[in-house]
Amino acid sequence: MSLNAREVPSSGGGGDRVQQAALPADLYPARVVQVVDLGLQPRKPYKGQPKDPMHHIRITYELSDEYMKDEEGNDREDMPRWLSEKMPFYNIGAEKATSTIRMKAIDAGGVTGDDFTELVGMPCQLVVITAPHPQYAGQEINYVDGVTGPVKVKGYEQPELVNPTTVFLLDEPDMEVWETLPEFLQKLIVSNLEFNGSKLQGVLGAPDNKVESTSLPAPEAAAPPAPPAPPAPAAP
C-alpha cells in the first residue's frame, strides 16, 4: 500500500479553496485559454451498440467577466472562472460534429486554418447551462451548451485573458504544461488507447496501460469536477 497523497480522494476543493456556486444559465463572454489533446478515447455504447474509440480534445474557456469568489463573496479578479468541455475530434468536413461547430463559431473568419491550437486567446460567447451536480445532492454544476461568436455590443470591450494560454499535444508533449494539468486530466490523457509507445509515455517513463475496458475511466461529461481553479498568474 502506498501513501501517495495524490491518490487520496479530494474533499471537493480542499485547502483554502472556497466552494464556488454555479453560474446562472446565460450567455457569457469568454476566450479560449487552453486546448488539450486527449488522444484516442473509448466511447460509451449508444443504444446498446458499441462505438469505436475516437480522438478527443478538451477546450477550456476563461470567462471574461466572471470570477472566482473569495470567502467573503468578493470577486477575485486575478482568478477568472474557467469552463471546459470535452469532445470527439472530427475532420472539419463533419458539419454536425461539436468540434466543427466550435471551430466555425469561434473562428468564423477562418484565420486559424481549422487548427485548434490556434484558437487559444480567441474571443467567443459561451452558452452556459446548469444541471444538478451528479455527485453532490443539492448542488449545481455548469456545462457548456454551446459557443457563439464574440459579443458585438457597442461600447463593450472584451477583456484580454488573465491567465497564459496553454496547449498540450500528445505528439509534442510539453512537460511544463503537463505539470499544470489537474490530476484527473493527466489520468484521462494517460488512459488514452494510444498511450503505450507514445512520446508522452517515454517522457513520463510510465508503464504500459492495461487496456481492459472500453468504458471511460472517469467520464468528465457525466461527473465533471468543480470548475478548475486557474493556475496562479505568472509573475510579471
Place this chain on the structure above:
Amino acid sequence: MGAPIPVLIDADVLAYMHSSVGNHDEFDEEGQFVRHVIDPFDWLTQSLRNHVDEIQEACGSSIEPFMFLTGDTNFRNDVAKLKVYKGNRQAEKPYHLANMRAHIRGHYNTYLSKGCEADDLLAIAQTQYRKEGVKSIIATVDKDLLQVAGHHYRWEGYNFGETPVHLVDEFGSLEDKGKKVEGTGYIWFCYQILAGDNADNIPGLPGCGPKKAYKALCEAVTAQEAFGIVLSLYRDKYLETATQELTEQATLVWMVRAMDGEGKLVHFNLQEHIDGYKESS
C-alpha cells in the same frame, strides 16, 4: 421548398413548453413519492429543435426563424396600479427554463426585449414588415398577439389544436364561442380593455365581463366607433378619472407597434385612438 418568409416565434412560450416536461416526480408501485427527477437537458433541446422545424414547415418558410424572448424589465410593471401585472403567477418555474432560454439565445437568431415584453417586439417586427410589404408570420399560442394585423400561426398544444397560417386584418373580428370570446385585430384590443385579461392579472373595466364586453362591441365597424364605445363605458364607470383608468388598462393590453427614432417604445396614445387608430399609418 419554402419561401423566404420571416417567421417570428414567441420564444417565451416555446421555452416554457419545452422546459416544463424536463422534470417530474417518480412514484413507486404503491404511489409513494420516490424522488424528483430532472431530465438531461439535451433531451429537451432535441424536442425544441424538432418543434421549430415543424413551425417553419407549417409556415412554409425556408429561412432561419427569429426568436423573441422577454428580458428582465417590462414597462407594464410600472404602469399597473390597480393590480400587480402578472401578480397571479406563482407557480414554480420549470428547472430547465433558464437553460432553455440561454440555449435559444445561443442557437437561434434571438431578440431579447429590454423594457417591454417579447410580445411587443413581435408586434413591432410584424408591423415593420407589413410597412415594407414583406409577409411575415407571428408564431405563438398567445391570444394577445392576435390584436396585431398580419399573418399568424398557432401550433398545437396539449389542450388546443393547431391554427394554420391565417391573415388578421387591422380591424379584426370578435366571436362569441359560448364559454369564451375570441377575437383578432383592433376590436380584440378594445375588447381586452373592457374584459381585461385574467392570465396577466389585468382587471379591465370593473363589472364588465366577457359577455358585456362582447355585446358592447360586436356591432362596431370602425376603430373609432369601437374605441368610442370603450371610452363611453369607462366614463360611465369612472366619471372624471375615466381617461386615466382607461389609459392604464389600454397601455397594459396594447402591443407596442413601433419605436421612435431614438429606439424608445411608442406606447398607447389616447388621443390617437380617439381620433381613430390606423396601424399602417
